[in-house]
Amino acid sequence: MAITVYNTLSGKKEPFEPLRPGHVGIYLCGPTVYKPSHIGHAVGPIIFDTIKRYLTFRGYKVTWVVNVTDVDDKLIDEAARQGTTTVELGRRVLADYLAAMKKLNIGYPGDDHAPGDLRTAGGGIDHMPKASEHIGDICRIIQTLIDRKHAYVLGGDVYFDVTSDPDYGKLSHRSIEDQEGQRELKSGDKRHPGDFALWKAAKPDEPDEVKYDSPWGKGRPGWHIECSAMSARLLGETFDIHGGGMDLVFPHHENEIAQSESATGRVFAKYWLHHGLTRFNTKKVSKSDTSPEALAAMKRMTLHNLLAELTPEHVRFFVLSTHYRRPIDFSDDNLEATKKGLERFYTLFERVQRETGRSVYEAVDRAGPLGGSGSSGDAGSEHHARFVEAMDDDFNTAGAIAALHDAVSPINALMDRGGAAPDDVLTLAGGLMQRGRLLGLFLIPPTAAPAASDEKLGEVMQVLLEVRQRLRKKKDFETGDFIRDALTRIGITLKDRSDGTDWKME
RNA sequence: GGCGGCGUACCCAAGUGGACCAAGGGGACGGAUUGCAAAUCCGUUAUUCGUCGGUUCGAAUCCGACCGCCGCCUCCA
Structure with missing residues (x-):
């Protein structure tokens, strides 16, 4: 039985074979911290936390990196608008983001979970590098690209020369020529309109904190290059999985590949996993849409507000009830339906406790994570097999949840009949809970009213x-x-x- | 205009050549249980997968055309 993953690069499902047997490196593009994070920013972490939990269960040692882009034009503009510094703004937005991660039981460096905390065990972010703290690495890559004639200096700017990369466009499946069609691209002084900035010269009106020293004068990195630098630093020049939202395929990820592979001459990432975008009543949730409806939706979709309105587990369950590559549509009807589906499990666990006199949570806590040495439950059951089969198939969490649901009725029926041995009931319910925990569900009893x-x-x-x-x-x-x-x-x-x-x- | 994705029951959603005359959840309806409810159990709810053609012994799954929806198309944003 092998895990298969859909790779955007090939457009196909492929067998998953890590570069180093038993080890997996994952890089997920994280937030640019200039505005409060919304549900779309949580989808990636929820999915990849789940992927990591599952890969850990399957015996892999996973290192997961999520970057924080804290040097960016939008950050400078927003800080100016608010009359604050980019550092303060970034710190505040990041704190808000991390608070949401914590509620969602997604571990991160510096959180206050004890090692091995059941809530985050098997998942969790290992590194959260900031662009502002890797300027040296960034400059080194840019210099290499210049030395190898993949980049050129123009004034205080440095641009990547897309025509120097014969593979350019391989991820998004579009050629440089394709882009010269309909839309008029302004090239300015660039050699090619598709060339993108690796380094941007500082402008006089910009705050001092974003003016970094470089061989090309004061300035700051362009968007894209920080990911190439930080992934190489933490995962190596070649790593297994690179993830992000579909909207990052082009230009962000395309440009990351171009930079990294031109600089190192090696494959950048082996598998590219892109998740669908979140919609609200069929429209993409976007920070740049300023229509009144969009603004109202955005306010509600903000992680801070959403996690006040819904339980974190409900949010996670909702996100996972659709396969990660498809768009998720937030709407009241959809939320209500998944909420009821989730409650079915809670009702079962409560009933099992009432009838057996033992808490399923405590029983499973003692058994430890599934796949560990002390694993109990119905690991040999048909439900377990279906769950694993679904997850092996490109992390099909929707199918896995269906397998979870399938286990509920038989347990209730067993109790309805009466006279079932408490141990049998607990074994079945425990197995169900353990599988749920691989998805980051049922980690703690639902908050008491x-x-x-x-x-x-x-x-x-x-x-x-x-x-x-x-x-x-x-x-x-x-x-x-x-x-x-x-x-x-x-x-x-x-x-x-x-x-x-x-x-x-x- | 280019590139990519999607269209499965009342709603959400899995399945991407034969084990599918299509999982699972929500809803609705019928039955059991209950004083009545709630919860639970049993059953019903797509001979059909946007439309039309084609390939094949065989298609929701592959190919073509069309219709509809969505995303992306690079400094400046």
């Missing part, structure tokens, strides 16, 4: 339920139902069971 921790409310509910119970004994169902309906309206649902009544608050 805010009121469940409020002692007074709990006591009041006890009284209310007792009153209702007495009414029902006297067959006064009308009043009993009135209490239930009234509570439902304020977001508290009751569930009558033969041995008592459960209540739950939204």
